[in-house]
Amino acid sequence: MYRSHNCGELRIEHVGQTVRLAGWVARRRDFGALTFVDLRDRYGITQLSFNEEYNKVLLDSARSLGREFVVQAIGKVTERSNKNSKIPTGDIEIVVEELQILNSSLVPPFSIEEETDGGDDIRMQYRYLDLRRDPVRQNLMLRHQVARQVRNYLDNLQFIEVETPVLIKSTPEGARDFIVPSRMNPGQFYALPQSPQTFKQLLMVSGFDRYYQIVKCFRDEDLRADRQPEFTQIDCEMSFVEQEDILNLFEGMTRHLFKEVKGVDIGTLPRMTFDDAMSKYGNDKPDIRFGMEFNYLNDLVKGKGFNVFETAECVLAICADNCANYTRKQLDELTEWVKRPQIGAKGLVYVMCNADGSYKSSVDKFYNQDDLKAWAERCGAKAGDLLLLLSGDLHQVRKQMSELRLEMGQRLGYRDKNVFKALWVIDFPLVEFDADNNRWHAMHHPFTSPKPEDLDKLETDPGAIRANAYDLVINGVEIGGGSIRIHDKNVQSRMFKLLGFSEDEAKYQFGFLMNAFEFGAPPHGGIAFGFDRLCSMFGGADSIRDFIAFPKNNQGRDMMIDAPSNIENKQLDELKIALKA
């Protein structure tokens, strides 16, 4: 063994012992005749001490060590004369008796410290060095803990982890597939799974009853801070369950994870219908760490000659606590903010609720104090508050106001990363109309079951059908989503028909599932959690990248291995693939 102890475990009670340590040279402090070396491994840092009086040869050798050299040191654990209370091993040091350089190192391109000087680019290119840094390692440790607790919880409830194939069939619905050519079947292609959806349903037909898998999924869409082309899901499915059973069981899992990983009790999760979420927050994943709910002012603003509001389908207001003291400059800046193309509002109307009970608005020309007072009362505003109004098309103005609400929540400090508010959003619409392509498409996926009482609208009023579908939302982030599935072949056929699949297309793409449903498919349903997002939320980060060991950049490139890359003509020939010029 290269080492008898790791670099994080020696304490005052080990004084006098002779130990062997191995690790990386994090830092060297050289006083000439006295030199200290910080030796680092994943467990911590231990100080090595070299002294001219004790051993001149060893001292010289220590003074030649560069950063990130890999060394083994044998020596005696000694109490320090000057202790360092900042690190757990700070009471002791190793007076080195033997030093062996196991490997040298180039000078690293950025400093491998908690606070690195490296930018994203260089850190990704040398990710293996970045991973030596404590914060990044902590993130991966956290990820490991979360995975372990998921397995713990589900294992105790008789869930079985089953692996499903990665080379599967492409389906044009939903996200773009990653495509893999088949050498043995020239001209044909596998797709990588966007999720193991159909396989887990087949496992239910097989009687596995309770399945889960912590599994890689692939989607060939543009990236974001919280979206990677390959990502990990906690994928679950159960038989003989109704929506209520799934919500309860996975609410339990969520509570378990928060308790075990964060030491936080998130309590009972509220439930909110999709319609309520859209109406109160303009968003199907509301951040309920704060209120600032939407107020509808249509009936109060009409008929006063303010043309913008007269012609608007919807006039919305939110109330920002204690913001009546906003300066003209701040209000102008906020107006510019909502007018950015990403938000797309035409303008912003404000009302200041002054301390003396008077009101000052940007539309004083059209509305008197009584009008403004009525608005303020509708919004539940108190003296000192600021009303912010947006108007326009219902759908758009909700979306814009949702962005503004989140921004104001941020500015007011209501989005504390150490506070966790989770909820279920339920009763999603089954389908939404895609005006561009003049067709309905599934809000969740084509296997989601309509609520039984809405089943008869499948052919008459699809937009009004609610689905047995649900999302787990935490702090405004969609962490999980699932549904009760269709297990009846006829209902599934009607669903495919609604989505514009011909019978042949449905059979070609999902025939295996339809066939399986002819052999006794149990009622079943499930849910999938975004594992990376869950980890980044536990870690208090907005980006999932630092919770993935080797993530991809904005262009979907792995900067370290430089993938994707060209392949040799020989490989293309074997695949019978020609590249277009």
Added chain:
RNA sequence: GGUGUGGUAGUUCAGCUGGUUAGAAUACUGCCCUGUCACGGCAGGGGUCGCGGGUUCGAAUCCCGUCCACACCGCCA
């Protein structure tokens, strides 16, 4: 596909309205230093100012194009 921000020493950045020998910090190299832990001191090396074009007597700086990174919109059943 679009919007925004950025690209200058190994690294992180400053360099504004055009005129400097292109700087700072840190890292690196050498020398000095016996109790540091972000050690300190002295000295030194290090630059295709992303790339291409243009304007100008003169461009890191202004303009156009392009590439790259990040954030966002579209997209993500």
